[in-house]
Amino acid sequence: MQGTVPAGYILRSNRLFLIVILLMIVLGLVTQYSIDWHLAFRQGVWALAGIGLFWICLLIPYKVFLEKSPYIYGILLVLLLLVRFAGHESHGARRWLGVGPIMIQPSEFMKLALLLLLVTLFGREAASDGLRVGRILMAAALTMVPAYLVSKQPDLGTALGLVFTLVIFLILRGVRSHTFFLTFLASVTALPVAWQLIWTHLHSFQKDRIRTFLNPEADPTGLGYHTLQSMVAVGSGGFLGQGIHGATQVKFRYLPGASTDFAFAVFSEEWGFLGAFLLIALNVMIVWYGFDTANSSRDPAGFLLASGLTGVFGLSFLINAGMVVGVLPVVGIPMPFMSYGGSALLMTMVGLALIVNVRLREKG
Amino acid sequence: MKSTLEFPLFGRRPLVLQKDSAPVGFLRDRPVWNLPNSPQGRFRILLVLIAIGVAILLLRLFAVQITEHEKYLRLANGNILRIVPLPPLRGPILDRNGEILVSNNMNFAVSIIQFGLKDDEDLVMDRLSRDLGVPVGMIEDTFDKVRDVLPPYLPIPVLSHLTIPQLARVQMDLWRLHGVVIQAIPDRHYMKGDLAAHLLGYVGSLSVADMKNSYARHFPPGTGIGKTGLEKQYDALLQGTPGEDRNLVNSQGDVVKKLDPTLPTEGHALKLTIDWRLQKVAEDALGDRKGAVVALDPRNGQVLVLASHPSYDPNQVSGTMSRQLWSSLLSDPRRPLSDRAIQGLYPPGSVFKIVTTMAGLDTGAIDPSRPFFCNGILRLHGWDFHDWKKGGHGHIHLRKAIMQSCDIFFYRAGMEIGPDKMASMARTFGLGAKTGIDLPSESTGTVPDRKWKKKRFGQPWYPGESLPFAIGQGYLTVTPLEMARLMAVVATQGLLVTPHLLMNAPAGSDKTVKTGLPLEHFGPVREGLWEVVNNPTGTGRPVKMKRMEIAGKTGTAQVISNRGPAHHKIRAHSWFVGFAPFSDPRIVVAVLIENGGDGGDTAGPVARQVFKTYYEDYLEAKAAPTLTERK
Numbered sequence: 001m002q003g004t005v006p007a008g009y010i011l012r013s014n015r016l017f018l019i020v021i022l023l024m025i026v027l028g029l030v031t032q033y034s035i036d037w038h039l040a041f042r043q044g045v046w047a048l049a050g051i052g053l054f055w056i057c058l059l060i061p062y063k064v065f066l067e068k069s070p071y072i073y074g075i076l077l078v079l080l081l082l083v084r085f086a087g088h089e090s091h092g093a094r095r096w097l098g099v100g101p102i103m104i105q106p107s108e109f110m111k112l113a114l115l116l117l118l119v120t121l122f123g124r125e126a127a128s129d130g131l132r133v134g135r136i137l138m139a140a141a142l143t144m145v146p147a148y149l150v151s152k153q154p155d156l157g158t159a160l161g162l163v164f165t166l167v168i169f170l171i172l173r174g175v176r177s178h179t180f181f182l183t184f185l186a187s188v189t190a191l192p193v194a195w196q197l198i199w200t201h202l203h204s205f206q207k208d209r210i211r212t213f214l215n216p217e218a219d220p221t222g223l224g225y226h227t228l229q230s231m232v233a234v235g236s237g238g239f240l241g242q243g244i245h246g247a248t249q250v251k252f253r254y255l256p257g258a259s260t261d262f263a264f265a266v267f268s269e270e271w272g273f274l275g276a277f278l279l280i281a282l283n284v285m286i287v288w289y290g291f292d293t294a295n296s297s298r299d300p301a302g303f304l305l306a307s308g309l310t311g312v313f314g315l316s317f318l319i320n321a322g323m324v325v326g327v328l329p330v331v332g333i334p335m336p337f338m339s340y341g342g343s344a345l346l347m348t349m350v351g352l353a354l355i356v357n358v359r360l361r362e363k364g
Numbered sequence: 365m366k367s368t369l370e371f372p373l374f375g376r377r378p379l380v381l382q383k384d385s386a387p388v389g390f391l392r393d394r395p396v397w398n399l400p401n402s403p404q405g406r407f408r409i410l411l412v413l414i415a416i417g418v419a420i421l422l423l424r425l426f427a428v429q430i431t432e433h434e435k436y437l438r439l440a441n442g443n444i445l446r447i448v449p450l451p452p453l454r455g456p457i458l459d460r461n462g463e464i465l466v467s468n469n470m471n472f473a474v475s476i477i478q479f480g481l482k483d484d485e486d487l488v489m490d491r492l493s494r495d496l497g498v499p500v501g502m503i504e505d506t507f508d509k510v511r512d513v514l515p516p517y518l519p520i521p522v523l524s525h526l527t528i529p530q531l532a533r534v535q536m537d538l539w540r541l542h543g544v545v546i547q548a549i550p551d552r553h554y555m556k557g558d559l560a561a562h563l564l565g566y567v568g569s570l571s572v573a574d575m576k577n578s579y580a581r582h583f584p585p586g587t588g589i590g591k592t593g594l595e596k597q598y599d600a601l602l603q604g605t606p607g608e609d610r611n612l613v614n615s616q617g618d619v620v621k622k623l624d625p626t627l628p629t630e631g632h633a634l635k636l637t638i639d640w641r642l643q644k645v646a647e648d649a650l651g652d653r654k655g656a657v658v659a660l661d662p663r664n665g666q667v668l669v670l671a672s673h674p675s676y677d678p679n680q681v682s683g684t685m686s687r688q689l690w691s692s693l694l695s696d697p698r699r700p701l702s703d704r705a706i707q708g709l710y711p712p713g714s715v716f717k718i719v720t721t722m723a724g725l726d727t728g729a730i731d732p733s734r735p736f737f738c739n740g741i742l743r744l745h746g747w748d749f750h751d752w753k754k755g756g757h758g759h760i761h762l763r764k765a766i767m768q769s770c771d772i773f774f775y776r777a778g779m780e781i782g783p784d785k786m787a788s789m790a791r792t793f794g795l796g797a798k799t800g801i802d803l804p805s806e807s808t809g810t811v812p813d814r815k816w817k818k819k820r821f822g823q824p825w826y827p828g829e830s831l832p833f834a835i836g837q838g839y840l841t842v843t844p845l846e847m848a849r850l851m852a853v854v855a856t857q858g859l860l861v862t863p864h865l866l867m868n869a870p871a872g873s874d875k876t877v878k879t880g881l882p883l884e885h886f887g888p889v890r891e892g893l894w895e896v897v898n899n900p901t902g903t904g905r906p907v908k909m910k911r912m913e914i915a916g917k918t919g920t921a922q923v924i925s926n927r928g929p930a931h932h933k934i935r936a937h938s939w940f941v942g943f944a945p946f947s948d949p950r951i952v953v954a955v956l957i958e959n960g961g962d963g964g965d966t967a968g969p970v971a972r973q974v975f976k977t978y979y980e981d982y983l984e985a986k987a988a989p990t991l992t993e994r995k
Contacts, residue, residue, distance in 0.1 A: 172407050232443065235428045235436020248444045248612075273429040280418060287414060294407060307407045314410075318417035325424045 005360050010058055014356055017289050020282055021352060024337040025050075027279065031267045032340055034244040035259045039340050046342035050349035057353035061361055065354065066301055069116035073142075076113045079106035080149045087153070095153045105343035107150040107158040111165050112347055114143060115308045118169045123304040130176035136183070139166060156202075157261075157332030161316065168311035172304055229255050230262050231326050233269040234276075241272030259340040261332055264324045279338075280321075286352070287314040293359040302358040309351045442479055444612050448519055449584030452604030453550050455631030457564060457594065459640040460666075460867055464555055466564055466595075471551035472526040473586055474534055475519035476507055480543025488541050495533040495541075496523055513572055514585060519545050521586040549586045552595075552682045558675040560643050562703035563803070563865070565593020566678040588682070593703075594634065594865065596804050604631035635867040637666035645977045646671045649970040655957035656704040656844040659974055662852035662943060662952045665861030665876065667801065669953070669974060670845070672704040706799075707807040709841040710956060713919030713963065714769045714903075715941050716790075716836025718854060718889060720777055721766065723789035725885040729780035732762040732888040738772040742831070749775055749831055752920070766892025767902045769918065771835050778834020783825050786833055787813035792879050793850045794860050795842055800875060801863040809846055812839035837922055848954035851916070851941045853879055854893065855949035857886040893917055894946055904940060906968040912979045916942020916953075916971065918963030935959040940967035944975050951978050 011018065025047045033040035057065075065072075079097060083106060087094040096103040118139055122131060131139075143166040151159035175183070233249035236242065247269040249255045258266050268276045290310025297303040313336055320335035322328035334341055336348040428436065457466035474496065481488065493500035506522045514520060526534070526546075534546060552567045567588035574589055583589070584606045590599035607628035612621040646657035650673045659669035676693055693701055702708065724730030740756030742749040751757070751771045757764065765773035778786065790796060796811030810816075812833065814825040832838035842850075845863060853860050862875040893915035896904040903918040919939030938960035943949040953971045960966035 168410065171409055174406055229443075231428055232436050232439045234425070235432055236440035237429055238433045238437065239430055249440055254440075254443045268425070268429065273425055276425050276429070277422070280421065284418060291407065291411060307410065311407075311410045311414075314414045314417075318414065318421065321421050322417070322424075325421065325428055327420065327424055 005058070010356070010360065014359070017286075017356070020285050020289075021054075021349075024282055024286075027267070027282075028263075028337040028339075028345075030244070031263055031270070031338060032259060034247060034270055035250055035263075035266060039259050043340055043342070043345070046345050049342075050345050053346055054349040054353040057350050058357055058360070060357075062302065062305060062354050062357040063361075065116055066120045066305070069113065069120045073110075073113045073117045076106050076110045077146060077149075079104075080110065080146055083107075083153065084149060093153055093155060095155050095158075103342070105158075105341065107146070107153065107155055107162075108341070108343040108347045110146045110150070111158070111161050111312060112309075112351055114146065114162055115165050115169060115305070115312065117142060118166070118173075119301050119304045119308065122169075122173060123301045130174040130179060131170070132176065133179050133182075136170065136175065136179065139169070151201075155332065157334070160331055161312070161333055164315055164319075165308070165312055168315070169304070169308055172307050172311070226256055226262070226330050227323075227326050230265040230324050233262070233265040234325055237269040237272040237276075239273045241268070241270050241275050244270055246270075260334060261320070261330065261339065262324055263338040263340065264321055264335050267338060268324070283314070283317045283336075286310075290314075290355045293355050293362075297358055297362040299358075299362050302362040306355050306358040309355050313348070313351060445610060448477075448545060448547070448609040448611075450607035450609055450625065450628045451547075451549050451584050451587050452606050452628035453630040454552065454567070454588060455602040455604065455633045457602075457634045457636060459636050459638050459643075460668075461639065462635075463640050465560065465636070465638075465640060467553050467555060468550040469553040471524055471549050472531050473521040473524035473547045473549045474526065474530075475521045475545050475547050475586070477519045477543050477545060478511055478514075480545075482542045484542065488543065491537060491541060492522075492534070492544060495537050496526075496530050498523060510572060510585065513576065518585055519547060521547065521549065524549060524586065525551070547586065550588075552588060552678070554678045554682070556640065556644070557679070558677045559640065559647060560638065560671065561593075561675045561678050562672045562705070563593055563638070563670045564678060565595035565597075566591055566682040567595050568682070592805075593803060594636075597802055598632075598634055598866070602631040602634065605629045636865050637661075637668065637867050638670065638865065639668050639978075639981070641981065642974060642977055643669045643671060646970065646974050647673065647675070649973040650957070653957050653960065654698060654704070655955065655960065655967075655970075656708060657956075657970060657974065658705050658844045658848040658954045659978070660848045660852055660861070660863055660952045662855040662859070662861065662949050664874070665849075665852070665863045666867075667863050667865050668951065668978070670705050670865070672702070672708075674698050674700040676700045703803075703805075704844065704956070704958075706801060706803055706843055706845050707805065708843055708956070708958075709807055709809055710844075710937050710939075710958075711838070711840055711921040711923075712836040712842045712847060713921030713937065713939050714771075714835055715847060715850075715917045715919035715939050715963075716840065716842075717766060717769065717774050717834070718850065718893070718917060719790050719793055719795075720774050720781070720786060720834045721762065721889050721892070722793075722881060722885055723781050723786050724777040725888070726789065726881075727781055727785055729777050730762060734761065736760050736765065736773055736776075738765075738770050740772065742772050742775050744779075744828055744831070747828060762888055763892045763895055766889070766917070767895035767899050769896075769903050774834045775831045778830045779827065781830075781834070783817075783830050783833055784813045784815075786830070787811050787816075790840070792860075792881065793853050795840075795846055795850065799843075799845055799849050799863050801845060802865050806845075807843055809842040810839055836919060844954045844956045847939070847941045847956075848952050851943055851952045851954065853881075854886065854889060855943035855952055857881075857883055857890075890915060890946075893942070897942065903964045904942065904968055906964055907940060907942060907972045907975070909944075909972065909975060909979070912944050912975065912983065913946035914942055914944040914972075914975055915946050916940055918968065920961070920963045923959065935961045938963040938966040940964065940971045942971055942975075944979075945983070950982070951975065 029040050029044055029047065032043045083094060083097055088096040088098045088103060090096065095105050095107060097106060122135055122139060143162055147159045147162040150162065229249065233255050236249065242248070247266065249269055250258050250266045255262055255265060267279060287310055290306055290313065294303045294307035294310065297306055316333055316336055319328055319331065319333045320339070323330050334344045337345070453468050456464055458464055474492065489500050489503055493503055503522045507520055510520055531546065534541070538544060554564065568591040570583055570585060570587050570589055590596035590602065595602065605628060607626045609625045610623040611619045612623065613619055642659060646659070646669045650657060650671060652674060655673055657669050657671040660667055680689060721730060737759055738751060738756040740751045740754060756772060757768050757770045760770055760773065790811045795809055798806050798808050817823060817825050829838060833840060849861065849863060858879045858881050860877040860879050894913070896902040896918065897907045897914045897916055904916050907914055907916060921937040921939060923934045923936055938957045939955065940963055941954040943952045953974045955967040955971045957967050957970070
C-alpha cells in the first residue's frame with residue numbers, strides 16, 4: 001500500500017480519529033463564534049480549505065513530501081524574507097503575506113517544513129547511533145535562520161515553536177550520549193551569555209511579558225493584566241461553565257487576545273472544567289493516535305515524522321494552555337484548532353494528515 | 365518474536381506489529397525508566413513530558429475553576445458589574461405635634477471607584493485636585509485611608525459638600541476622570557439649629573472602625589452614622605436600606621447596559637414625645653446660663669422637654685467638621701458637649717427633703733401634726749449646724765418646714781431616720797439608678813449609705829453625715845432627669861415611670877413601677893409643696909401662676925468644689941422641681957441652673973415659663989372659663 005489508498009478505506013480505518021478532528025474544528029468555530037461571528041465565518045472558510053488540504057495530503061505519499069522538503073523549506077525561507085520586506089503589518093508586527101483577501105503567515109508553515117527537512121536530512125540513516133556534533137550544528141543552523149527571521153517580525157511564539165521543533169526532533173532522533181553531555185555542559189556554561197544576548201535583543205514588550213510571568217499579580221492593571229484576566233475568565237467558568245452567552249469576560253472585552261492566544265480561556269469560561277477536560281481528552285486522543293502511528297511505523301523516517309508532528313502538536317497545546325492558566329509565560333504560541341488563524345489551522349490539518357499518511361502507508 | 369498491540373480507540377483494524385529485534389510497543393513491553401537507546405524508546409521521553417504536562421494542566425484547571433472559582437467569579441463580577449450604592453434617606457425626626465426637627469439636605473460628593481482607576485491614577489488625582497481646588501494630598505489621604513478596607517468596586521467619597529462651581533468643573537471633566545463619580549449623598553439638617561442639640565445628637569461619617577464592625581459593614585461609604593443622642597440610640601431605625609445602581613461596564617469603563625436599580629428605602633421617621641415649643645421656651649429661659657430643664661408627663665413618662673445649656677449647632681458638627689471646631693468644643697470650659705439633663709451630677713439640695721419627709725413618715729420620725737421649734741442652730745458633738753435663715757423659723761410643723769425649707773427640722777429628722785433608711789427611700793424614688801431613658805450614656809447619681817461609705821472610703825458612717833444627707837447635700841448626687849422623675853412619683857402619688865422620648869413606643873416597653881408607698885403619706889408632702897409655691901412666704905413663690913395651681917420644691921445646693929482655694933465663694937446651684945396642675949398633674953418640670961444661687965429666684969422663673977406655656981397650649985383651651993372671664 002505504498003501508492004494510492006482507496007478513499008473508503010481511509011474513512012473506515014480512521015473513522016474515530018477523523019471524527020475527533022471534526023469535533024475539534026467545530027469546538028474552535030463555536031468558540032470563535034462566541035467572540036465574534038465574523039471571526040467564526042472566516043475561520044470556517046479556512047477550516048473548509050483545511051479539510052480539502054487534509055484530503056490532498058492524504059493522497060500524496062508522505063515520502064513525496066520528504067523528497068521535496070528542501071524545496072519547500074527553500075520556498076518558505078524566501079517567503080519569510082519577503083515578509084521581512086514586503087509583509088503586511090498589523091498590530092506592530094509584520095508577519096503576513098497578502099494574496100488578495102487571503103493573508104498567509106509563512107512562519108506557521110515553516111515549522112512543518114523544518115521538521116520535514118530535518119527528517120529528510122538526518123532521519124534516514126540507521127537510527128541506532130546518535131547524531132554527531134557536526135550534524136547537530138547543521139540542524140541547529142537550519143532552525144536558527146528561519147527562527148531569527150521570525151523573531152524579528154516580531155513573533156517570539158512562532159520562533160520558539162521552531163526551536164521546539166528542533167528539540168523534539170533531536171530527542172526523537174537521538175544524540176550520542178557523550179555528545180549529549182558535552183552539549184548539555186556547554187549550554188549550561190553558555191546560558192548566562194546567551195541569556196544576556198537574548199535579553200538585549202528582546203523587544204521591551206517581550207521582556208515585560210517574561211517579567212510579568214514571574215509575578216502576575218504585582219501589577220494587575222499593567223503587565224500582569226493578560227495573565228490575570230485570563231485566569232479570571234478561566235476561574236469564573238467554574239465546573240459547568242457560563243455558557244456561550246454568559247461568558248462576560250469575553251463579551252465585555254476584558255480578555256485581551258481572546259480570539260488568538262487566549263481562545264482556550266474563552267472556551268474554559270464558557271464550558272467550565274467539564275468542557276476543558278473534554279478538550280484535553282480530545283487532544284490526548286490525537287497525541288495517542290500520533291504516537292501509536294509512530295510506534296507502529298516500520299520506516300525510520302515515518303516514525304520520526306509522525307512522532308515529531310505529534311510532539312509539536314502536543315507541546316503547542318500544552319504551552320498555550322499553560323500560558324492561559326498562568327503556569328507559563330505569555331509567549332504567543334497558538335492552541336491548535338482553538339486560536340484564530342488560518343495559517344495555523346492549515347498547518348495543523350496538514351500535520352495531522354501526514355500522521356494519517358504515515359499510518360496508512362507504513363503498517364502491515 | 366511476535367507482539368500484538370491493539371488500540372481499540374482508533375480504527376477498526378487491529379494492529380499487528382512484527383519485528384525481528386527487540387519487542388516494540390512502548391507502553392507494554394519496556395519499563396519506562398530504562399535508558400532509551402532505540403527510537404521507539406526515546407519517544408517515551410516525549411510521552412512522559414506530555415503526560416506530566418497534561419497532569420499539571422488538569423490540576424491547575426481544577427484549582428482555578430473549582431477550588432478558587434468563587435474568588436475568580438467575584439473578580440469577574442467586579443470586572444463587569446459596577447455597583448453604585450444609593451444611600452437611603454435617613455428618617456426624619458418630628459416632635460409630638462408633627463413639627464420637623466431633623467430632615468435631610470442633598471449634598472454632592474466626589475467619589476472614586478478603585479476598579480475604575482486606570483494606569484493614569486496620578487493624573488486623575490491631579491486633575492481632580494485642580495477641579496476641586498483642594499490639595500492633591502488631601503484627596504489621596506482620604507482615599508488611601510479606606511481603599512484597603514472597602515471592596516474595590518465601591519465608590520469612596522473623597523470630598524463632600526461640593527459647591528456648584530466645584531460640581532460643574534468635575535462634571536465637565538468626568539470623561540477623562542477614570543473611576544470618578546459624583547454621588548448625591550443626603551446630609552443631616554437640624555432645622556432648629558442648636559435647639560435640643562444634646563437630645564437629638566448628631567451624625568458623623570462612617571469611620572474606618574465602623575466599616576469593619578458588623579453593624580455598619582454593609583453601609584455605603586459616605587453614609588452617616590449616629591454618634592450621640594437619639595441619632596445614635598435609634599440609628600438602626602433611622603438608617604433605612606441602601607439601594608444599588610447596577611451597571612454592566614466593559615473594560616473601557618463604558619456602561620454597556622443599565623440594570624434595574626434596587627431603590628433605597630427611607631429610614632423610619634421618629635415621632636418624639638418632645639414638644640418643640642415647650643423646649644424652645646425652656647431653652648430661651650435658660651439663655652446662656654449653664655443648666656438643664658426637664659419636663660415629663662408624670663402619668664406615662666413621656667419627656668416633653670429635655671434641654672441642656674450651653675449648646676452647640678449640630679449642623680456644624682454633623683458629617684465633616686473642621687478639626688478646629690471640634691477641638692474648641694472639646695476644650696471649652698463651659699463643656700457645651702455634655703448633656704447636663706442626663707449626665708450632669710449635682711447635689712439635689714433641699715428638693716431632697718421630699719425623700720427625707722417620706723422616710724420620716726414611714727419610720728415615724730416625722731409626725732405632720734407635731735409642732736417643732738426652730739431656733740436656727742443645731743449642735744451635734746460640738747459642731748454647729750446652721751439653718752439657711754439666720755435666727756431660724758420659730759414655731760413650725762411639717763407643712764411649714766417644707767414651705768420654708770427649714771433645715772433644722774430635717775436635720776433632726778435625718779438624725780433619727782439614719783442614712784440607710786433615707787438611702788432606701790431615695791432608691792424607691794428612682795435615685796442612684798439609671799432612669800432608663802432611651803438615650804445613650806446616661807449618668808447615674810450616687811445614693812450613699814453605710815455600706816457605700818465603707819466600700820468607698822473604708823470608714824464608718826459618722827452621725828454628723830446624716831445631717832447634710834437629709835437636706836440633699838454631702839455625697840448625694842442626682843441628675844436633673846432623676847429629679848423630674850422623683851417629682852413625678854409625688855405627682856402621681858406612687859408611680860415610678862420610665863422616661864422615654866419615642867411617641868409610638870412599642871407595646872410592652874412601658875416599665876412603670878408602683879412604688880407601693882402609702883397614699884396617706886403623700887398628702888402632707890403635697891400640701892407642703894403646694895405651700896412652697898402658693899404661700900406668699902414660700903420659697904417658690906416666683907413660680908406662682910394665677911390660672912393653674914403649681915406645686916414644687918426649691919433647692920439651693922451648696923457646691924463643694926475641690927478645684928481652687930476659693931471654693932466657698934462659688935455660688936450654689938439652683939433647683940426648682942415641681943408639678944401642675946395640683947389636682948390633676950399633667951406635667952413635671954425640673955430646672956437646674958449651675959451656680960444660679962437661690963433656687964426659687966433663679967430656677968423658679970424658668971420653670972414658670974414652661975408651666976405657663978404648657979397651660980396655654982394644652983389646658984387653657986379645654987379649661988372652663990374662670991369666674992372673672994365669665995363676667
